[in-house]
Amino acid sequence: MIYKKGVSEVENEQKLRTLTLSDQLLVFSHSGLEQAAWNYPRLQNLGFCYLMVPAIRRLYPEKEARILATQRHLELFNTMPYMQSLITGVTLSLEEDHANGKGVSDNDIRALKISMMGSLAGVADPVWWGTLRPILSAFAASLALSGFGIVGPLVFFIGWNVARLTFRWATQRWGYLQGLKVVTFLSSGVLQKLTLGASIVGMFVMGAIVPRWTRLKFAPIIASSQHASLSLQSMLDQLLPGLVPLMLTLVCVWLLRHHVKPLWLLLGVFILGLGGYWLGLLR
Amino acid sequence: MSSIWGVLIVAFLAGIEGVVDEWEFHQPIVACTLVGLATGNLVSGIALGAALQLVTLGWMNIGTAVAPDPALAAVVAAWWVSGPAHLPAAAGVILAIPLALIGQGLTRGLRQLIIPLVAQADTAAAQGNLRRITWLHWSSVALQGLRVMIPTALLMLLPAAWIQQGYYAIPEVLRGGLRVSAGLLVVVSFAIVINMMATRRLWPFFFIGFALATDGHLSLVALGMIGVGLAILYIKLQSKDTPHNNGTGPSQDDEDELDRELDDL
Numbered sequence: 013m014i015y016k017k018g019v020s021e022v023e024n025e026q027k028l029r030t031l032t033l034s035d036q037l038l039v040f041s042h043s044g045l046e047q048a049a050w051n052y053p054r055l056q057n058l059g060f061c062y063l064m065v066p067a068i069r070r071l072y073p074e075k076e077a078r079i080l081a082t083q084r085h086l087e088l089f090n091t092m093p094y095m096q097s098l099i100t101g102v103t104l105s106l107e108e109d110h111a112n113g114k115g116v117s118d119n120d121i122r123a124l125k126i127s128m129m130g131s132l133a134g135v136a137d138p139v140w141w142g143t144l145r146p147i148l149s150a151f152a153a154s155l156a157l158s159g160f161g162i163v164g165p166l167v168f169f170i171g172w173n174v175a176r177l178t179f180r181w182a183t184q185r186w187g188y189l190q191g192l193k194v195v196t197f198l199s200s201g202v203l204q205k206l207t208l209g210a211s212i213v214g215m216f217v218m219g220a221i222v223p224r225w226t227r228l229k230f231a232p233i234i235a236s237s238q239h240a241s242l243s244l245q246s247m248l249d250q251l252l253p254g255l256v257p258l259m260l261t262l263v264c265v266w267l268l269r270h271h272v273k274p275l276w277l278l279l280g281v282f283i284l285g286l287g288g289y290w291l292g293l294l295r
Numbered sequence: 296m297s298s299i300w301g302v303l304i305v306a307f308l309a310g311i312e313g314v315v316d317e318w319e320f321h322q323p324i325v326a327c328t329l330v331g332l333a334t335g336n337l338v339s340g341i342a343l344g345a346a347l348q349l350v351t352l353g354w355m356n357i358g359t360a361v362a363p364d365p366a367l368a369a370v371v372a373a374w375w376v377s378g379p380a381h382l383p384a385a386a387g388v389i390l391a392i393p394l395a396l397i398g399q400g401l402t403r404g405l406r407q408l409i410i411p412l413v414a415q416a417d418t419a420a421a422q423g424n425l426r427r428i429t430w431l432h433w434s435s436v437a438l439q440g441l442r443v444m445i446p447t448a449l450l451m452l453l454p455a456a457w458i459q460q461g462y463y464a465i466p467e468v469l470r471g472g473l474r475v476s477a478g479l480l481v482v483v484s485f486a487i488v489i490n491m492m493a494t495r496r497l498w499p500f501f502f503i504g505f506a507l508a509t510d511g512h513l514s515l516v517a518l519g520m521i522g523v524g525l526a527i528l529y530i531k532l533q534s535k536d537t538p539h540n541n542g543t544g545p546s547q548d549d550e551d552e553l554d555r556e557l558d559d560l
Contacts, residue, residue: 044317049416049435051409055359058416062432065425075423082420082428090359093316133358141355142491145319146484149352151515152324153345161341165328172319205534209526211492212500216522218489219504220515225349226485227478253509257482264486265493274353275363277483278392285476290468294475 029071029111031104036188038066040181043100046093055090060100060125067104071111081107084118091129092136097180099128101187102194109191128195135203143214148172150221222261223254231295299451301333302378303444306370310443311436313366314402316356321366323347323373323391330373340377343384347372347391350480353487354395361406364398365391366443371450379455382462385477386470392480401442409435500525 046059064085072078091099103125109116149168156164187194230245248255264277288294305326312321319325324344331340347369354362368391374380376387412431419427465473489501504522507513513521 045315045432045436047315048311048439049409049413049432050314051406051413052359054413058413058428058432058435061416061420061428065429069425078425079421079423082423082425083417086416086420137355137357138492141357142488145322145355146352146488147519149322149324149348151519153348154515156324156341156345162328162337164345165324165341168322168324169319176317205530209530211494211497212526212529213519213522214492215489215497216500216504216525217515217519218485218492219501219506220508220518220522222482222485222505223508224515226481228475254505258505260479261482261485261489264483265490268486268490274483274487275396277486278480281479281483282389282392282476285479286469286472289472289475295471 029108031067031070031108031188035066035070036104036184039063039100039104040097040184042066043097043180043184044093046096054086054088056093056096057086057089060089060096061085063100064103064107067107071107077111080118084121087122089125089129090133092133092140094140094176094179095132095136095183096129098132098183098187098194099125101184101189102128102191104184104188105191124192124195128198131198132203135207138207138214139210143210143217144175145172146221147214147217150217150225154225222257226254226257226260228257228260229295231292298334298378302330302370302374302451303448305329305333306366306444306447307440309366309370310440313364313398313443314356314439315436321364321369323351323365323369326366326369327373327377330370331377334374334377336377339381339384340373343373343376343387344369346384346388346477350388350391350477350484351395353484361399361402363392363395364402364443365395367398367401367446368392368395370443370447374447374451375458378451380458380462381455382458383474385474386462388477388480389473397446398443401446405438405442409438412438 042063042065046056046063049058049062050056051058061082064081068078068081068085072081103121106116106121106124110118110121148171152164152168152171154164155167156162190197230243230248252258260281264281267277268274285294305320308318309321309326312318320329324341324347327340327344327347328337329340331337331344334340347365351363351365351368354365356362371394372387372391375382375390376384382390412435416428416431419425419431462470493501500522503525504518507521508518
């Protein structure tokens with residue numbers, strides 16, 4: 013009796029469907045193309061379905077279940093693409109439980125994706141697009157402009173992609189292993205702290221970049237007599253170097269806050285440059 | 296001839312990246328460098344890439360919004376600067392702006408045009424045809440590449456002599472003005488990034504960063520270290536002060552107060 017029970021348990025375990033490491037790596041390799049089919053009104057739907065293909069193939073050999081899973085992941089989806097890896101990891105874990113009949117319904121999977129996508133995007137956008145990319149690319153540009161040449165582009169390309177791929181794989185793996193525990197962890201406010209920290213560094217470095225990387229030179233002399241000449245640039249440098257770029261930036265921020273389109277700002281600055289040169293004020 | 300194919304391949308990659316945002320081939324510092332490599336003028340490609348990067352670093356696709364597209368801008372401007380037309384980098388930066396707006400229009404357009412393709416995916420899903428889903432997605436990747444490659448090819452048909460004559464037909468006063476403008480356009484990008492992150496309690500960090508940077512002895516890396524140090528200190532001290540209040544985001548009051556402060560400027 014006991015022996016027989018043992019055998020049936022082993023059989024049960026063999027029937028359990030699990031995603032192999034190579035399945036997960038395939039999903040990971042697909043995940044980087046998620047946004048290619050970005051469309052209105054379902055946004056990243058085809059992209060998410062595409063990256064789930066290796067998992068669907070493994071978990072649902074029966075046609076009926078396969079169709080349902082494919083349709084489930086063709087529904088509206090949109091998040092910050094790198095955070096999608098965490099959502100993907102948790103979704104993989106839930107799909108596995110669903111396929112093994114462990115009390116996860118298809119609606120649970122839907123609800124999880126919807127609840128994670130908005131909150132994670134809001135946290136990740138300021139970190140990746142607002143802090144890391146501007147800082148890394150400005151640093152790379154400054155290297156390139158100060159005589160290091162090809163080192164600049166290489167620093168940006170390698171630095172960015174190492175960070176991105178590491179983050180993507182680590183979060184997908186973590187999400188898969190932890191499953192729903194990730195949601196509890198996220199509600200503890202750790203991510204908000206991380207975003208706050210990134211925003212602080214971002215604001216600090218943007219402050220540093222403004223005087224260093226705005227190229228604005230006043231014409232050398234505004235007034236001269238036999239004895240002395242008066243240079244506006246040297247006067248301003250005495251007061252505070254980079255003061256004019258700072259004012260210009262703050263005016264732009266203020267206008268953006270009042271819903272002036274960036275395009276108009278570009279046009280305005282363009283005309284300012286032309287006019288300043290024409291008047292002989294800037295050079 | 297090989298340089299033309301090289302530029303077109305870069306355009307294709309940049310087109311894909313302009314939407315998927317992964318390897319960042321569409322960022323000017325990468326795209327212009329690669330175009331410089333393809334045309335054999337690496338130095339001018341890097342110079343344009345670095346200058347243009349500072350202008351475009353605030354352009355980001357957030358949520359469902361579409362920013363101006365650096366992909367088309369970087370590739371075509373780099374062709375005009377590093378290619379046979381040999382325009383100065385400042386002219387490339389200025390020309391990149393209208394190109395970026397065209398690219399933005401094309402991105403929006405393709406997001407609509409791709410709808411029938413996605414509808415086909417629904418049909419494939421109803422049949423459980425995973426291979427077709429994969430194939431459809433790959434087609435959309437190719438479409439994104441062509442989105443930039445085709446306009447690039449068309450613009451490359453313009454003879455270099457026309458571009459040059461066009462540029463030198465501009466009066467000297469305007470050309471000098473273009474150079475000044477190219478140096479100034481970066482402030483708009485800086486403002487976009489700042490606007491995205493700024494709340495009332497973060498402004499002091501901006502001004503500390505500004506003040507420290509005006510001392511030329513501090514490198515950008517040193518400044519970065521100071522910034523990270525300040526962030527850690529702030530978060531540590533904050534969680535010590537308010538043990539029950541972790542992770543509250545900026546409130547509406549912050550924004551209003553900031554608006555008032557800036558109104559006073």
